Amino acid sequence: MQTKPPVQIIEQHDGPAIPRKSDKGLVSAWWLSLIAAVGTLLYLILVEQGAYLRLIKFVPDGIVITFQVTIFSIISALFLGLLTGLGRVSRNRWINLIASTYVEIVRGIPLLVQLFYIYYALGRFVRVPDMVAAVVAMAVCYGAYLGEIFRAGILAIDKGQTEAARSLGFSRAQTMRYVILPQAMRIILPPVGNEFIMLLKDTSLVSILAVADLLRRGREFASETFLYFETYTVVALIYLIITLILSKMVSRLEERLSFYVRK
Amino acid sequence: MRRIVVLAALMLTLLAQSAWAKTIIFASDATWPPMEFVGPDKEMTGFAIDYMKAAGKEAGFTPEFKAVAWDGIFAGLAANKYDAICSSVSITDERKNAMDFSVPYFKVRQALVVPADSKAKTLADMKGKTLGAQISTTGHFAVKKADGVKDKSYDEVGLAIEDLFNGRIDGVVCDDPVAAQYALQNDKYKGKLKIAAVLETGEDEFYGIALKKGDKANLELINKGIEAVKAKGIDKELMKKWIGQ
Numbered sequence: 001m002q003t004k005p006p007v008q009i010i011e012q013h014d015g016p017a018i019p020r021k022s023d024k025g026l027v028s029a030w031w032l033s034l035i036a037a038v039g040t041l042l043y044l045i046l047v048e049q050g051a052y053l054r055l056i057k058f059v060p061d062g063i064v065i066t067f068q069v070t071i072f073s074i075i076s077a078l079f080l081g082l083l084t085g086l087g088r089v090s091r092n093r094w095i096n097l098i099a100s101t102y103v104e105i106v107r108g109i110p111l112l113v114q115l116f117y118i119y120y121a122l123g124r125f126v127r128v129p130d131m132v133a134a135v136v137a138m139a140v141c142y143g144a145y146l147g148e149i150f151r152a153g154i155l156a157i158d159k160g161q162t163e164a165a166r167s168l169g170f171s172r173a174q175t176m177r178y179v180i181l182p183q184a185m186r187i188i189l190p191p192v193g194n195e196f197i198m199l200l201k202d203t204s205l206v207s208i209l210a211v212a213d214l215l216r217r218g219r220e221f222a223s224e225t226f227l228y229f230e231t232y233t234v235v236a237l238i239y240l241i242i243t244l245i246l247s248k249m250v251s252r253l254e255e256r257l258s259f260y261v262r263k
Numbered sequence: 264m265r266r267i268v269v270l271a272a273l274m275l276t277l278l279a280q281s282a283w284a285k286t287i288i289f290a291s292d293a294t295w296p297p298m299e300f301v302g303p304d305k306e307m308t309g310f311a312i313d314y315m316k317a318a319g320k321e322a323g324f325t326p327e328f329k330a331v332a333w334d335g336i337f338a339g340l341a342a343n344k345y346d347a348i349c350s351s352v353s354i355t356d357e358r359k360n361a362m363d364f365s366v367p368y369f370k371v372r373q374a375l376v377v378p379a380d381s382k383a384k385t386l387a388d389m390k391g392k393t394l395g396a397q398i399s400t401t402g403h404f405a406v407k408k409a410d411g412v413k414d415k416s417y418d419e420v421g422l423a424i425e426d427l428f429n430g431r432i433d434g435v436v437c438d439d440p441v442a443a444q445y446a447l448q449n450d451k452y453k454g455k456l457k458i459a460a461v462l463e464t465g466e467d468e469f470y471g472i473a474l475k476k477g478d479k480a481n482l483e484l485i486n487k488g489i490e491a492v493k494a495k496g497i498d499k500e501l502m503k504k505w506i507g508q
Binding site for chain 2: 120123124127129130208210212216219220222223224226228
């Protein structure tokens with residue numbers, strides 16, 4: 001008598017599993033967070049009133065400063081990061097060395113120390129306004145991180161792309177500009193967006209330079225009224241709301257650039 | 264049995280210690296020379312520190328000093344992180360609502376520090392200029408109240424002075440012993456900065472030890488110490504030692 005051959009289990013794959021995006025559901029994490037944050041803030045201002053109402057009248061100019069520092073820092077850091085990234089993949093030894101040294105040095109010093117250094121230590125020689133010092137310090141710090149992300153993005157593009165473009169008669173610069181960078185952009189957008197959000201939060205450190213940003217305004221209010229709990233609750237909620245808006249902008253950009261991505 | 268004996272002995276020593284010399288933990292932001300600052304031997308020192316040590320000796324408590332940042336020093340008191348604040352706290356009505364104060368131990372005025380070549384004589388001359396001060400000090404409140412003056416708040420008075428020295432702001436308002444320390448005695452700033460004016464606010468301003476509201480026991484002890492120091496004239500010696508007058 002013959003026994004049946006053991007059943008063979010064959011696993012079937014349709015390619016790698018692609019996780020479903022969380023914000024495709026009925027309610028996304030983003031909306032949930034935003035509604036919670038705005039709802040709490042409105043509740044505190046409209047229902048609790050008192051200290052919260054006074055506080056919300058006290059901080060708006062701080063929010064504007066935080067916004068300004070963030071926007072200017074992001075723009076300058078992007079520019080600096082792109083230069084650094086290109087420098088890091090450059091075939092010119094000297095450009096490469098300069099870019100790498102910049103990354104090594106800046107990445108090794110905490111942002112808070114850099115802020116102190118640029119503002120108080122270099123303040124002896126260059127008397128720049130505090131806002132400029134803040135933006136320069138943020139841009140210099142985040143330029144190094146962004147440079148590494150740009151480098152990773154450029155290196156991630158298949159060498160065949162360069163070979164193909166070069167054999168079609170593109171120059172090196174044209175290859176970079178029309179073939180490599182557009183593809184790299186798509187890859188680096190998520191980590192770059194992450195850096196943007198980190199940068200926004202790290203702008204709270206510039207309050208050490210006597211820049212009247214959101215955190216400093218909050219601290220001034222708290223130290224005068226002794227309402228620490230109320231103040232930092234509101235400051236945290238405002239930071240959360242600004243960050244959520246920025247993260248939405250980044251994810252919108254990601255969607256627009258994702259026409260190659262499998263869905 | 265032995266364990267009980269050891270425990271009893273331990274309890275006894277603890278009790279005895281608290282009966283002989285109660286330890287009171289003072290918070291201090293040691294960035295306010297010459298009142299309280301960190302000396303070259305990394306120990307907290309200064310007029311107020313010596314004063315409290317003397318008061319402790321007189322009234323029978325051991326002061327212990329804890330370095331705390333000025334920003335949030337009152338929040339720490341409310342949160343029971345320490346028993347009292349000995350950090351050049353001016354007694355104001357707003358602060359009295361939130362905490363108790365000992366008897367005053369030092370009379371203070373606000374001074375305006377400016378670059379040596381400045382022509383300013385009063386706070387009114389600083390119209391349209393930017394004045395710096397340490398966040399939530401009485402100096403900062405005075406700047407905020409002044410008409411047409413832009414205020415800038417720093418975490419530490421030393422940073423404000425450095426910014427003034429670097430030419431980013433036009434003046435600093437702080438307590439007069441501190442102003443004198445920076446403008447007249449500090450090797451780096453001497454000759455570059457000067458005290459333009461001692462501000463007349465109309466009311467006398469005093470430093471006091473801040474305590475948690477309702478902390479009667481410690482308040483009495485500290486008051487007793489301060490009174491004794493004043494009665495014995497130790498405060499005069501300390502003035503001579505730290506402030507030079």
